Amino acid sequence: MPAPQAGSLSGLGVLRAKRDFARIWAGQVVSRFGDALDVIAFMWIILELTGSTLMMGTLVVVNTLPSIFLGPFAGVLVDRWSRRRVMIACDVGRGLVTLSVAALWALGSLPVWMLFVVTFVNSIFEVFELPARGAVVPLMVGRENLVAANAIYGFASSLAQLFGLGAAGVVVASLGVTAAVVTDAVTFFLSALSVVVSAVPELERERLPLKIRPFLRELGEGLAFVRSEKVVLFAIVLAGVVNFALGPLNALMPVFARGALGLGPEALSLIFMGFTAGALVGAALVGQIFKGTAEVILLRWGMVGVGLAYGLLGLVPSAWAAVAVAAGMGLAIPFAQAGFSSLVQRRTPEDRMGRVSSLMGTLVLAAMPLSAGVAGAVAERVSIPIVFAxxxxxxxxxxxxxxxxxxxxxxxREAAEKASAPPS
Structure with a gap:
């Protein structure tokens, strides 16, 4: 195992030593829990109002459109504005918009089109919030702790999503859709509060008026940096490829489980739980044990693991074998994610982090719906095991x-030299 970087903290160590980061991390965990409730609640509302699976799929597409078309432009503004204010405004905005859905549903006055508008507006808020959050992490934890910080973020997000999806059905069934949506809105307000009570470092910026020519120049600077910094460019391409590969998983897995393995919904649930459990273990390993491992090593391990697991998935003979392979894929993903995020954050200047994060998010999010559509069409003609392989x-x-x-x-080579150098 590569030697850890000097002075690097574990995931839990980062939370103990960096209290402001810990507060924002906790707010994000709560928000992710609410997002999981929101997914089930909104899908249930669509089902109640229309009974249409086409409408459900359309809602997912609407949710991705702002990220694809607005992401690069949002990054320029995030680099201009106070990232702390961006995070607070976006959380409060999402909370208010989500509350409007709960109120209209409770009054029996929620039209279908309104749900699409709310999803679109909330996604716009997210387009600004995500690069702002990504940009403040290096400032809050230090570049030597990026791997541990990104790993603990991944661990908490997976855990919150797991519990959120598990609780969503119970909340909707026992308390109703309104309670689930109100809970999601409250989590946004709590996330905003976590930023309000935290000291978020800000960069010194020259306050320039927002005009078209400087705006486009700054957008071009972000694109030029990505093109010139080959490590960042290749890492972003890899992230896009992985998301392209993972895009069809949710859509094709039910068909594969029933057709190729003869399994029911209970076994399908076990497969997805195996994936989530593997991701939790992987994130814990990265954050606590491999926290000082060079980002390029983590990225290599993770990408090789994802590729191998995906190829093996089409060869599994039984439900438990599928669970084991899914767990292996889940285990590999945090290694790739932590290596990728930390590498990009470490190589990107702090004043361009918003633009680079937005470009990255645009490519990554665009890849998943594109691949789901392509794989769905291909799977009509080719067996799903071949698609997975x-x-x-x-x-x-x-x-x-x-x-x-x-x-x-x-x-x-640089990582190996640093690991072998005597401590100063």
Whole structure:
């Protein structure tokens, strides 16, 4: 195992030592729990109002549109504005918009079109909030603690989502849709409060008026940086490839489980739980044990693990084998995520972090619905095991083509030299 970086903290150590980061982290965990409730509640509302699976799929598409079309432009503004104020405003805005859904549903006056408008507006808020949160992490924890911080973020998000999805059905069934949506709104307000009570470092910026020409110039600066910084560019491409590969998983897994394995919904649930459990274990390992491992090593391990697991998924003979392979894939993803996020944050100047995060989010989010549509059409003509195996080969081939190129080999050499150097 590579030697840890000097002075790096574990995931729990970061939370203990960086109290302001811990408060924002806790607010984000609560918000992720609410998001999981929200997914089930909104889908249930669509089902109650229309009974249409097409409408459910359309709602998912509407949710991704702002990220795809507004993401790069939002990043420019995030780099101009106070990131603390952006996070607070977006959380409060999402809370108020979500409360309006609860009120209209309780009054029996919620039209279907309103649900699509609310989803679209909330997604716009998220387009601004996510790069703002990503940009403040290096400022709050220090670049030497990025791996541990990103790992503890991933661990908490997976855990909150797991419990949120588990609680959503109980809340909707016992307390009703209104209670679930109100709970989600409250989590946004709590997330905003966590930022209000925290000291968030801000960069010194020259306050320039917002005009079209400077705006486009700053957007171009972000694009030019990504093109020139090959490590960041290749890492973003890899993230897009992984998300392209993972996009069809939710859509094709039920068909694969029933058709190829002869399984019912209970076994399908076990497979997805295996994936989540693996992700929790992987995030804990990265945050506590591999916290000082070089980002390029984590990225290599993670990408190879995801590719292998995906390829094996199409060969499993039974439910428990599928659970084991899904757990292996889940285990690998936090290694790739922590390595990827930390590498991009470490290589990107702080005053361009918003633009780079937004470009990254646009590519990553655009890949998933695109691949789900392509894979769905391909799966009509080709067996799903072959689709899974092909996606696994895609991940492995792209990883081999990019992660062993000169920029990453140089990063690996620098990491080895740093690990072998005597402590100062």
């Amino acid at each position: 092909s996606l696994g080969v895609l991940v492995m081939a792209t990883s081999a083509a990019l992660l062993w190129t000169w920029p990453f080999r140089e990063l690996r």
